[in-house]
Amino acid sequence: MTDLYRLLPEEMEKMVIDMGYDRYRADQILMPLYYKFPKNIADIKQLPKEMIAKLVDAGYTIGLAKEVHSITSDDGDTTKVLLNLTNDKSVETVLMQYESEKIGGLPRSTVCI
Incomplete structure (x- = not known):
């Protein structure tokens, strides 16, 4: 395949x-x-x-990653997702979203894999 x-x-x-x-x-x-x-x-x-x-x-x-588990923080700003890849390995990713008021500027998002 x-x-x-x-x-x-x-x-x-x-x-x-x-x-x-x-x-x-x-x-x-x-x-x-x-x-x-x-x-x-x-x-x-x-x-x-x-x-x-x-x-x-x-x-x-077409091998898309499958979501195994996800957790969202109480404030909704951070989401952590565990993905299963087509080669049966797993990867964890985190999305952090920051509103402009919290960081003193424009809103932004950060993704960690």
Whole structure:
């Protein structure tokens, strides 16, 4: 199985050309991956159904992290999330949001992984 998120744009182009499609099909995969976050290849509506089937048959997947657990602080400013990755490893991430009054300026957010 090959996760489409692991392919560089040049690798994506080579893959679609090797499958017999025009180079622009790589853009039709990349744009939704990074702007719409599809859960599976069939959710990429710009692709012809036959190409979707070829990608799946060739072992390509979309590997999104799955949320295992999350905790939000009482004030709602901090959220900690445990994610399970497609390789069965876990990663913890924390989102901290600061209102402008609390930090003396513009509101900001910080993410730690």
